[in-house]
């Protein structure tokens with residue numbers, strides 16, 4: 001079974017344990033931009049994109065005024081916040097964030113690279129890197145804490161695969177073929193650059209408690225990094241239900257995740273209210 005699944009059938013009535021409490025040996029480091037660049041240029045750049053739509057001024061004039069402080073940072077943030085909340089997403093495609101991601105499993109990277117729009121990836125090659133000392137692997141907490149016999153079997157399987165990989169290399173099999181024995185647990189490194197719109201979209205999906213634990217942890221780290229350079233921009237990285245105001249995940253119809261009410265309940269409340277309005281004011285409905 002793959003790590004993520006569209007299966008909307010609830011399999012658990014509790015939120016998976018917050019992976020943030022575990023040291024998984026993975027890292028996400030924001031390598032570009034730093035705080036100064038974000039404050040001095042990114043926020044003015046986004047402001048310029050937003051303001052251009054409603055101004056007679058040329059965009060370069062707006063940018064200059066924003067950078068030199070004639071338009072205060074508070075005023076800039078206020079407009080940007082309103083525009084983002086209204087869903088005018090092209091305004092935040094002008095700025096990008098680059099992360100060095102290390103020690104994540106191939107299970108995670110397979111999910112990550114499914115994102116296609118506004119994001120670029122470069123990943124460590126299993127063809128050109130030959131793992132002389134064996135590749136390192138990820139041990140999920142549920143297996144670490146499982147029946148010791150099962151954990152032992154898991155470790156034996158994974159180590160066995162890596163030993164076979166080394167034997168194949170020694171026998172002259174090229175790395176590009178020997179790697180076929182690698183398990184999904186094999187760790188990998190990537191560089192990921194995403195524009196802010198893509199990053200908010202990806203965070204919306206991957207910070208959701210329905211997302212797989214490892215990728216959720218990655219996006220918690222990513223959010224932490226963006227917060228460190230800009231609490232304002234970082235605040236937009238949230239589970240998708242936060243800006244939506246409701247949860248649209250079929251597997252959360254029982255509302256075991258309490259962040260926002262499920263959409264079914266919101267629509268039922270709406271229908272109920274609309275029904276009461278109609279009976280209080282007959283003849284105002286559609287004919």
Ligand SMILES: Cc1cc2nc3c(=O)[nH]c(=O)nc-3n(C[C@H](O)[C@H](O)[C@H](O)COP(=O)(O)OP(=O)(O)OC[C@H]3O[C@@H](n4cnc5c(N)ncnc54)[C@H](O)[C@@H]3O)c2cc1C
Nearest residue numbers: 004005006007114115116117118198201205206210211212
């Ligand atoms: C909880 C969870 C479970 C999942 N389970 C599965 C699974 O079982 N099997 C599986 O294969 N995948 C699964 N996925 C992956 C999922 O289907 C998406 O491929 C992945 O999340 C990328 O999302 P996206 O397409 O919105 O993102 P992006 O590729 O980043 O696209 C961003 C947005 O651009 C627009 N867009 C992009 N491409 C197009 C296009 N070609 N046409 C029109 N609009 C476009 C869409 O609005 C899209 O939301 C799962 C994801 C999650 C979060």
